[in-house]
Amino acid sequence: MLSLILAALFWVVLHLGAAGPLRPALVARLGEGGYRGLFAGLSAVGLIWLVLAYRGAPYVALWPPAPFAVAAVLVFAGFLLLAYSLGPTNPTQVASERLGQGGLQVAGITRITRHPMLWAFTLWALAHLLVNGHVAGLLLFGAILVTALNGMVSIDRKRAASLGAAWDDFARRTSRLPFAAILAGRGELHPGELASWRLGLGVALFVAALWLHGFL
Structure with missing residues (x-):
């Protein structure tokens, strides 16, 4: 269950933080294309983590x-x-x-x-x-x-x-x-x-x- 809790936190923090208040700073550093690529990659990792952790949760x-x-x-x-x-x-x-x-x-x-x-x-x-x-x-x-x-x-x-x-x-x-x-x-x-x-x-x-x- 701990893995699923961490996966859920990762998903929520990523979307509320990196796609929210942190977005301007990340775009300034990475560029729009770089930011979108990074965000898409991390979202894919988060989704896979969520699914795998869910399957193993009690x-x-x-x-x-x-x-x-x-x-x-x-x-x-x-x-x-x-x-x-x-x-x-x-x-x-x-x-x-x-x-x-x-x-x-x-x-x-x-x-x-x-x-x-x-x-x-x-x-x-x-x-x-x-x-x-x-x-x-x-x-x-x-x-x-x-x-x-x-x-x-x-x-x-x-x-x-x-x-x-x-x-x-x-x-x-x-x-x-x-x-x-x-x-x-x-x-x-x-x-x-x-x-x-x-x-x-x-x-x-x-x-x-x-x-x-x-x-x-």
Whole structure:
């Protein structure tokens, strides 16, 4: 269990520290490309460490697991968000700061949330946290959940600093929380902008995950 605790701490500190307050100093020393390469490498190491430590951790129950149907709904929604997040037009994606030139378009999935990929990770982690009511699950899925939620705040802060007024307008017309801007009257839902092939991709990913879940 100690290895999993250390792996979870490493993951959280890396994403809250190196991707947060320490980022400017690291970029100044390594350059943007060097920083991103280092961060990606350390993230891969952290993820592998988490998985291996989780597999070797003892079972210590904390709460009764939630019904599988609850997790399935959350994971399905997560795969849909993941499918719609893939693309070059969302300014919250990695290396998308250049999209601020000439304004930021609000269309498709960004009308629902400006952080579709991080919400996909959030829902995935939450689903697995609910159905794995033990200490090891809390450490693994809790670490991923914390960093996904923090990532939304961190990205918004970075984009506000780099894109200025263009980001302020984009943020006003969108929301972190899915559908919040629409419910508040700051945005509109246009279902026609949500490509049907992405819906099919999300369904296919969900079915594949169910099929491979036991093996994985």
